[in-house]
Amino acid sequence: MRHPARLERGSLLGERYRILSVLGSGGMSHVYEAEDLKLPGKIWAVKESVMKMPYEGSMEREAALLTSLRHPRLPQIIDFFVPDEDGYTYLVMEYIEGLTLSDYFKQCLGKIPVEQLVEFVLQLLEVLSYLHNLDPPVIYRDLKPSNIMITPEHEVRLIDFGIARSYKIQHAQDTVKLGTAGFAAPEQYGSGQTDARSDLYGLGALMLYLMTSGAYTEWIQGVESSIRGDVPRSYIPVARRLLRYDANERFQTADEVRKELLRIPGVMLSHSDHQMTLGGGTRVIALTGASAGAGVTHTAIAISHYLERRNFKVAVIEMSPRSQSFTRIQQIALGGKPVASSRQFAVDGVHYWKQSGRADILSLLGGSYQFIVMDLGSGQDQNRIEEFLRADLPIVIGSGAEWKQAEISSFVRTHHRYPREKWIYCLPLAAADAVDRVRRTLNTSRVYGLPLQLDPFDKEPHMDKVFSHMLGHLIARQPPKRSFFSRKKVYE
Numbered sequence: 001m002r003h004p005a006r007l008e009r010g011s012l013l014g015e016r017y018r019i020l021s022v023l024g025s026g027g028m029s030h031v032y033e034a035e036d037l038k039l040p041g042k043i044w045a046v047k048e049s050v051m052k053m054p055y056e057g058s059m060e061r062e063a064a065l066l067t068s069l070r071h072p073r074l075p076q077i078i079d080f081f082v083p084d085e086d087g088y089t090y091l092v093m094e095y096i097e098g099l100t101l102s103d104y105f106k107q108c109l110g111k112i113p114v115e116q117l118v119e120f121v122l123q124l125l126e127v128l129s130y131l132h133n134l135d136p137p138v139i140y141r142d143l144k145p146s147n148i149m150i151t152p153e154h155e156v157r158l159i160d161f162g163i164a165r166s167y168k169i170q171h172a173q174d175t176v177k178l179g180t181a182g183f184a185a186p187e188q189y190g191s192g193q194t195d196a197r198s199d200l201y202g203l204g205a206l207m208l209y210l211m212t213s214g215a216y217t218e219w220i221q222g223v224e225s226s227i228r229g230d231v232p233r234s235y236i237p238v239a240r241r242l243l244r245y246d247a248n249e250r251f252q253t254a255d256e257v258r259k260e261l262l263r264i265p266g267v268m269l270s271h272s273d274h275q276m277t278l279g280g281g282t283r284v285i286a287l288t289g290a291s292a293g294a295g296v297t298h299t300a301i302a303i304s305h306y307l308e309r310r311n312f313k314v315a316v317i318e319m320s321p322r323s324q325s326f327t328r329i330q331q332i333a334l335g336g337k338p339v340a341s342s343r344q345f346a347v348d349g350v351h352y353w354k355q356s357g358r359a360d361i362l363s364l365l366g367g368s369y370q371f372i373v374m375d376l377g378s379g380q381d382q383n384r385i386e387e388f389l390r391a392d393l394p395i396v397i398g399s400g401a402e403w404k405q406a407e408i409s410s411f412v413r414t415h416h417r418y419p420r421e422k423w424i425y426c427l428p429l430a431a432a433d434a435v436d437r438v439r440r441t442l443n444t445s446r447v448y449g450l451p452l453q454l455d456p457f458d459k460e461p462h463m464d465k466v467f468s469h470m471l472g473h474l475i476a477r478q479p480p481k482r483s484f485f486s487r488k489k490v491y492e
Contacts (some may be wrong), residue, residue, distance in 0.1 A: 003050040005030045006088050012037075013090060014081060017046060024100075024146075029160075033095065044078060047091040047160075051083045065138065070284060070390045073127040073157050096157050102145035110213035114230055116154060117210050122258060123156035124148070124203060129254040132196040135419065139194050143202030144183040145209070183209075183217055186245050197247040200257060204242025204250075211239065219243040234264045282364070283371050283474055286391035289378035290398035290411040295428040295450075297325045299397055300375040302456035304350045306467045309459060310475060312370040315351040319384055320377030326354040348457060371474075385415070393474060394423050400430020400438070400449060409441055424470060426450050 007030075011019040017034040020043075024031045029049040036042040067077045079092035101120070105112060112120075124143070131138040140158065149157040185201035187194055205217040212226045219240055227236065238260055244250045251257045285303060289296040297318075304316040318326045329352065330345045343354040353364070364372055374391065376384045388394050398408030408425060425442065427435060430449040439447045448470055451462040 006048060007032055007046070013046060013092075014079070017044060017079075017092060019046070034092070043095045044092050045075070045095045047093065049089055049091075051087040051089055068386075068390065069131075069134075069138070070392065071127055071130045072283075073123065073130075073155070075157065075159055076282075096149045096151065096159065098149050098151040098157070100146050101148040101150055101156075104150045105145055105210070105214065111228065112210055114232070117207075117231075118235075118261065119154065120148075120150070120156050120210075121203065121207055122261065124158075124206075125254045125258045125261075127156070127158055128196075128199050128203065129258070132199070132254060133419070137196060139196065140199050140202070141184070141194055143199060143206055145206070148206075185247070187247060195247070196254070197250050197252060200242050200251055200254065201244075201247075203254075203257070204239050207235075207239045208243065211235065232264065235261075238264075282369050283393070284374065284387075284391040285371065285393045285395065285471075285474075286374040286376055286388045287395045287397055288376040288384065288388050290396055290408040291404070292378045294378060294397040294399060296377055296397045297323070297375050298453075298456050299395075299426060299428065299450065300373050301329075301350075302453055302460075302463060303467060303471070304371075304373045305348060305457050306459075306464060307371050307373075307471075307475070308349045312475070313368060314349075314371045314373065315353060315364055315369045316373040316375065317353045317364070318355055318375050319387065320355075320375065323355065323375075323377055325375075326352050330354070389418055392422070393471070395470075396423060396425045398425060398427055398438070400427035400434035402434065402437075405434070405438055405441070408438065412442060424448065426470075 005022065005025070007013065007019045009019055009021060013019065013034065016037050018037060020033045020035055022030060023033050023045060029047050032046040032048065034044050034046045036044060075096060076094040077091065078094065079090075081090040081092075083089040099107065128140070131140060142160065147158065147160045149159055151157060183202050183205045185194065185198040187198055208219070208223070208227075209215075209217045211228055211231050212223065213228060215226050216223045224236060238257065242250055242257065251260070287296050287300045287303075300316055304314045307314045329347065333345065333347050345352050345354075351369075374387055376388055396408060396411060398411070399405065408427075412420070423444075424446040425438065425444070426448050427438060428450040429452060430438075432449065435447055435449040439445055448466055450466060451460070453460040453463045
């Protein structure tokens with residue numbers, strides 16, 4: 001049942017967020033636009049829900065789930081307010097500019113151009129693949145037009161994770177049957193447990209909805225005659241298979257659907273399929289050392305300034321709680337003057353954050369940075385390992401010296417239970433034969449030797465060439481920009 005909105009224009013939440021307007025309302029929640037009084041000019045979305053009392057923690061689970069996710073097509077969580085005495089609770093998250101797919105559909109009078117339709121489906125497959133490949137997999141369960149945002153750049157963003165769940169292999173069926181009629185898979189009504197194939201059914205329902213100008217969301221007799229005439233007939237078997245009642249007869253993975261669509265003549269990989277664009281959110285690069293003294297801080301700084309020279313807005317974060325490296329850099333940058341109490345300072349356009357924690361990361365992710373580079377040091381406490389694993393690009397720094405190469409292999413063995421498809425490995429000052437040897441040992445080509453760079457703040461052509469190969473899938477090509485700051489020499 002719909003509950004009355006508690007907030008109105010001018011209301012103040014948590015003595016920080018001032019409500020500007022209502023963005024939307026649904027059966028279970030209201031969403032507001034709010035300005036941040038601590039960060040002037042910053043706008044957030046605030047989701048208001050009412051929990052049954054005693055409090056069961058469902059929205060807190062949503063907050064915890066979203067906080068753990070990192071993908072450019074998902075919103076970032078900034079703040080969470082537990083239920084008050086009336087059960088009202090609030091989630092503060094990234095504000096996504098644009099229209100819901102529902103409103104965009106109406107704007108197009110029910111006929112979204114076929115090229116855009118397929119591009120939206122491919123982007124949804126990208127984020128579903130990410131969610132389904134987590135350990136444990138996350139099942140979205142409510143793929144419908146009002147839960148999908150379309151940005152002005154035609155980028156898809158999934159919103160509202162209110163009924164998402166982690167897949168539990170031992171459960172025969174879901175304990176709660178939730179989803180939107182017409183878009184929910186049959187198993188969401190009690191015939192079995194939802195899994196990745198349930199989301200694929202929802203994608204098929206959405207695809208058919210768009211292909212029939214909103215007339216159908218399930219495959220029934222006569223539906224094929226209602227498919228728009230400009231939709232290629234080769235899309236029909238894809239939608240039909242996605243909508244099979246029996247989950248075993250559907251496509252089994254998002255990647256399988258994507259490959260099938262790309263076989264269709266005329267369906268091309270978009271720019272975002274070739275190369276991640278930055279319009280969709282902040283990218284996180286996390287560096288950790290296989291052992292102490294591997295060169296993590298030096299490499300993190302070098303990467304940060306390389307990205308800044310490529311015209312990106314970059315923050316580099318010191319995550320080792322006992323490290324004094326950034327404090328020494330700040331002292332040198334200030335010419336030996338006393339260091340201010342602020343934990344943030346800038347060198348050549350790169351923002352440095354000293355001794356930061358999880359709360360700082362959440363705040364920065366909701367800001368305007370295009371890249372966050374995390375210096376995790378060589379410690380392996382659980383918090384830092386989690387940040388490493390969540391990063392868009394996790395980098396392990398090790399030694400190329402033959403007598404120390406066992407350390408990087410030991411690091412990999414220690415974390416063998418985690419997926420390593422995204423990991424890359426850097427060996428400062430390593431010879432070519434050492435790089436080849438580590439590649440053979442780890443059975444991966446993603447091992448890079450880093451050349452000598454005495455000053456990580458300055459451009460070094462050989463290092464830039466390596467970074468270009470390492471980071472090419474994360475960045476779009478942009479011309480370097482001139483820096484109007486003096487270069488600061490730092491020695492550690």
